[in-house]
Amino acid sequence: EDQVTQSPEALRLQEGESSSLNCSYTVSGLRGLFWYRQDPGKGPEFLFTLYSAGEEKEKERLKATLTKKESFLHITAPKPEDSATYLCAVEGYGQNFVFGPGTRLSVLP
């Protein structure tokens, strides 16, 4: 059974204080690993898709990396508007997305 865990559960950062979020997974044949950001009361907003170990993608202050067992979302010099819940999902041969519980990020000014 495909499983996804995320750590930490919650993270508080000062504005400008860089950090990383972790997504660990077990999946029968990875077809894709996906990062989303979700603001309260809204649907998840797509950030990145990673397909194979060693792949990296960047967007503004965010950088996602992938190994065979985990993915990291690095946040460089975060701003208060980066505050959100960050969700990780994997797609294996089961062909449906399995989501992790998310990391609640708070960036304080």
Place this chain on the structure above:
Amino acid sequence: KAGVTQTPRYLIKTRGQQVTLSCSPISGHRSVSWYQQTPGQGLQFLFEYFSETQRNKGNFPGRFSGRQFSNSRSEMNVSTLELGDSALYLCASSWTGGAGDTQYFGPGTRLTVL
């Protein structure tokens, strides 16, 4: 390009009633998936439709059903509502739902069961 739209945005129902939620995918997307999100269980997969056929199903009771129309719009129905069905119901669309295809989410329908 318009995103995924869901109607209604909010619903209040009582136990035993039934409810129908609607989802319009991004133009050109043919795969639609439905998820239930609750604080305790997180995001859980309900089912996926492609070309009007249910292609994949999660671990939910038969009270949860769906369908897809020829224009790729989808509806989800929950019969005999229970208190535990209170949740944010999210719809996501993708081009084909094929391997590694990115899903784009709508804003969700907040269902409250009293």
